[in-house]
Amino acid sequence: MQDFNRYIPHTEEEIHKMLDAIGIRKLEDLFQTIPREVRLSKALNLPEPLPEPELFHHFQRLQTPVMSSFLGAGAYHHFIPAIVSSLVSRSEFYTAYTPYQPEISQGTLQAIFEYQTLMCQLTGMEVSNASLYDGASSLAEAVMMANRVTRRKKVLLSQTLHPEYRRVIQTYIDPDQQEIILIPYEKGGGRTDEKMLFDLLNEEVSAVVIQSPNFFGVIEDLRPIGEKIHHLGGLMIVGFSEPIAYGMLHPPGATGADIVAGEGQSLGIPLSYGGPYLGIFTTQERFVRNMPGRLVGETIDLDGKRGFVLTLATREQHIRRERATSNICTNEGLCALMATVYLSCLGKEGLRELAMMNLSRAEYTKKIISLIHGCKVNFTGPTFNEFVLKIEKDPKKVLEKLKKEKIIGGFPLVKFYPELDHHLLVTVTEMNKREEIDRWANALERALKG
């Protein structure tokens, strides 16, 4: 008996009984509707199956060493309380499908309803869907929705929007039918250039997409931009990659955002080399029927008892087919559950204190940098937990030196901004202790001298 049979319960005797019941003689006969000439005559070329102990060993060797890290740029290292993993590991949650049968899916449905509420509270908006794939694809869906709502085809993207998000929006948009225009950033402050934005804005513009805190970590001033866009009949889409910031920052909903879409990974979801993450998507009630994604609503059962169901499904692909608002089906349900448990655990005070701690550690870092020769904070705009550092030496060489001391020192911005070729994006969260920051600063100082 092979090891893989642990997942396949059939005994030889049962197989024969079942074949008899069907009225065929051998397993091969099950595939009689497949033309013989296309059936495989030899086995697939795959490695020999591994028993469970060897499997563990195999993966141990593939792991990447964990180092002291100052990386952020759209994915953040935050502390995840033990209860998040413990609760989402309940297999009634993770081995269930999308809750199509509400009577035996009330757990998933109530949790999503709570998730939707938390996302509305966090972003200051009126409606949230049950999640999309990630921040980038969520923003792409937001842009498509704005084009549907306004029936306009020109979209302005701030250059301070995460470059990977911009690239995804570009992929989703059909260039023959829609147009994307980039708004440059202010070289001093690191914010979206408001003047350029106002120059580009007109009555053909469907939406303006701005991220805050932006890719440089700088907090944007959204309100005046929103007012101007609305005056011309367009929508303001606010993106984000670090939702912990909303523990202390004004929620986008209060600044005139029509759609808020971004990345929820910070809310209790592991870094996991880029996914699975959580696409958050919230909007105002008047747009609900144009929204992409699943929605859970409250209702009552035959006895008048409160219960929850998937609702407004006539927007969705399985009902509306080619006229659906999106093609999304499977979303990121379990990641949404992680965020719900995480935020329930942190609560009102915890999220605020966590945000303060991120800000404080980043400010401490800025302070000690000011004492190091050969580097300075590049933009003057206010930041949250990441900022751009300009260094006099070649960033590639500096990062290599830090790596030798087991520190990943920051993200070289030249990858996305050729003009920022001496610049690092440095991220400091509650996970970077003071002594770790000091060690990083010392290593940086040595690297800049040597």
Added chain:
Amino acid sequence: MAKIKDTGLIQDEPLIFEQGGKGRKGYSLPRWDVEVAEAQSLIPTQLLREELIGFPQLSEVDVVRHFTRLSQWNYGVDSGLYPLGSCTMKYNPKVNEEIVKMSGFSNIHPYTPEDLSQGILKLMHELQSFLAEITGMDEVSLQPAAGAHGELAGMMMVRACLEARGERRKKVLVPDTAHGTNCSTSTIASYQMVEIKSNEKGVIPSEKVAELMDDEVAAIMVTNPNTLGLFEENLGKIAEVVHRKGGFVYCDGANLNALMGILKLGDLGVDVVHINLHKTFSTPHGGGGPGAGPVAVKNELAPYLPIPVIEKDGEIYRLNDDRPYSIGKMRAFYGNFGVLVKAYAYILSMGAEGLKRVSEMAVLNANYLMKKLKGHYHLPYDRPCMHECVFTDRFQEKYHVSTLDIAKRLIDYGFHPPTIYFPLVVKGALMMEPTETESKESIDRFIETMVQIAEEAKEHPDLLRQAPQRAKVRRLDEVLAARKPKLRWTGNQ
């Protein structure tokens, strides 16, 4: 009436917003070792928020009890047979859940320098080649986050390839048995959908395709086996017809569980296929994701794969962004890595022989189920099926009992219902996919229950119409939910 109901273990559980209170705390942050920054002096006041209105304040115990209670109202694969057709609800191996939590995977940042993440890149590169081997394709992108996302990537590649040839085609052929995602994907990829009628055998006739196929058609989107659980026996011929007119064959690989080691889709002339790792490759569905929908292509479409592509250069693995013909990016970073790890672990556990066994047992279970239920329920396409079979409520109609009633009655017996009212070509469809991880006795129990429900439909139809009686809630008012949408808690505001 008494104030507290004797609900047994199915207790009522308020929303998180309706419990706890000011000052209750469930979190523990790292020690403060730096000065507390003065937010007001660093950030303009108008950019700061006052408080998080409505946010819960709970202790850790409150949170644990709350979500534990919620989980008890759910039904998962670990609870029992989950015969949801087209969803392949097979057992999700526990060891894979443990592996993905290893710190050297879960704590790794996506922008970690490549020389440090060689093991991770090797894993992804090998998974690509395994999936290419299983499907008979040339190259694979692991980027799409779900099946529908893979479809979109695939159709964008088709569009890009045609554009590179200087052609802007307008239409996509989709059979009437298709998943709804195929239809909406073609619209989002800027194509107009043209429906093909399946024939009396439940498959696409190649003559129909030949009639509709012209140089305006970019591709045909086919699910094989299709959503009736039938093998699209004409696909080889259809592919020839489509290719002759310069079109592409897209295959929705949602039902790959029937075919591993039996045949390669690439050998049937498929140009591009997506694979649902959360179906065929055992990664859990998570109550609605995360999944992963890698997309596999033949060489002609390879230049258009999303970036970055993972390449092997000697012994070194690299993420290559420099692909001038690429459609771009489908999402940030590289894919749902955590899901990819589990699928890779599954393939390594099974090997070639194991995967073939999976497909054989999945098809055996479905045919056995079909044979045993035939006569009790109407079988619209009475021919050998693949991994799933489709019945209808026609025999029960005369007792004024519907597919919905049958599905809800199954809940009273402790089973998850099958997929209902899909595919659309079958009126009152009950689409059942047992998967290979169900034992004979588990399927026998299900069969006995279904037979008993068929009897009840005759003798006591009200038992079905009133079902479920033994779940957390009775039937819910979906009309009310849609007419007066209440999509968040607004309690004490």
